[in-house]
Amino acid sequence: MSTAAPTSPWAARTARFGRARAAMAAAGIEVALCSIGADLPWLSGYTAMPLERPTVLVLPADGDATLVVPRLEAPRVEAGGELFGLRPWLDGEDAVGIVAELVGRRRRLVISDRAFAGLLVDLQSALPSAVFGRASAIFGPLRAVKDEQETAALRAAGAAADRVAEALLAGEIPLIGRSEIDVSRELAARLVAEGHRRANFAIVGSGPNSASPHHEPGERRIGRGEAVVCDFGGTFHLPGDAGYCSDTTRTVVTGEPPDGFSEMYAVLQAAQAAACAVVGAGISCEQVDGVGRRMISEAGYGEHFLHRIGHGIGIEEHEDPYLVAGNTEALAVGNAFSVEPGIYLDGRMGARIEDILVLGADEPIACNSSDHSLHVVDA
Numbered sequence: 001m002s003t004a005a006p007t008s009p010w011a012a013r014t015a016r017f018g019r020a021r022a023a024m025a026a027a028g029i030e031v032a033l034c035s036i037g038a039d040l041p042w043l044s045g046y047t048a049m050p051l052e053r054p055t056v057l058v059l060p061a062d063g064d065a066t067l068v069v070p071r072l073e074a075p076r077v078e079a080g081g082e083l084f085g086l087r088p089w090l091d092g093e094d095a096v097g098i099v100a101e102l103v104g105r106r107r108r109l110v111i112s113d114r115a116f117a118g119l120l121v122d123l124q125s126a127l128p129s130a131v132f133g134r135a136s137a138i139f140g141p142l143r144a145v146k147d148e149q150e151t152a153a154l155r156a157a158g159a160a161a162d163r164v165a166e167a168l169l170a171g172e173i174p175l176i177g178r179s180e181i182d183v184s185r186e187l188a189a190r191l192v193a194e195g196h197r198r199a200n201f202a203i204v205g206s207g208p209n210s211a212s213p214h215h216e217p218g219e220r221r222i223g224r225g226e227a228v229v230c231d232f233g234g235t236f237h238l239p240g241d242a243g244y245c246s247d248t249t250r251t252v253v254t255g256e257p258p259d260g261f262s263e264m265y266a267v268l269q270a271a272q273a274a275a276c277a278v279v280g281a282g283i284s285c286e287q288v289d290g291v292g293r294r295m296i297s298e299a300g301y302g303e304h305f306l307h308r309i310g311h312g313i314g315i316e317e318h319e320d321p322y323l324v325a326g327n328t329e330a331l332a333v334g335n336a337f338s339v340e341p342g343i344y345l346d347g348r349m350g351a352r353i354e355d356i357l358v359l360g361a362d363e364p365i366a367c368n369s370s371d372h373s374l375h376v377v378d379a
Contacts, residue, residue, distance in 0.1 A: 009240030030106035037114035038315040041242035100126040145334035153244035157236035158367025161246035165370035180217035196234035203231040211350035249354035285327040
């Protein structure tokens, strides 16, 4: 990865508009409609609120872009300069009609995957001859390759999350006797204190709940001699960026580990390290998954590894590329993704280790560096 200073936000956005239009033209797409979701902030720097009032960036492959936005939200939009014009609309106006007028006679459209279904249905009525597809077909591959600005934001987000993880591993966050939800709230608060705009999630699974990968923290009180899986992340902003995500998982034990846990954790640690080591340009997503999965299976825990080994990350917590069996897509320089194998013995105990990597020109860049070894937290 280049050591040059990150490009300015406007230079990055200009480049993204150019890449988007080129990809649209190559695919025969005449207009992209970017609503709620990550495509809009990736292009414009503006994140639409998920309101019933439509916000849509109308991006023709061959014409001027216009951001159709509720008038009360318009003050939040940074001026688009030459990239896009602004069309605020007032309550009582027909926002869908405005979008349809901007689309005009163009027929081949894509719309953000996370746009409200109601907006799509209304647009289909207003544009009966249009053919709609998923915007992810255009923007997914583009957003999967991070530029220098995005890489800097991901590294800053990861470093901030690491400071929370280090406090957890050092026993600075009390666990024994506290409820899972109380610890979850502290993890979230610490993410914000370390510079995140907001915490997106803070999973805390203790004892038998550690075997549930996406456990919802509850009132269960953490006891001694238990595994505690803590998976947390948030959205971090550097000046001028759209906000990029952190995501890390560390597992600790509260005193003497449960029977068999240390051996299980050693397998997990080795599998995570091996999967990280194989990462490189040209390596397929499923190869990374396969390396970690084989090690876990050969140790006898194969049926207890319940999920893919990783997911892409950026403006969204989960985005392309997905490191899973069956995905033969090759990793490319600029891809950012998690490597997070887990072992879950239902009703007993579980563990997961997760780091974010960005694939640099020479080697992977680790966005997380907190210790992977098993920590006993007697607090």
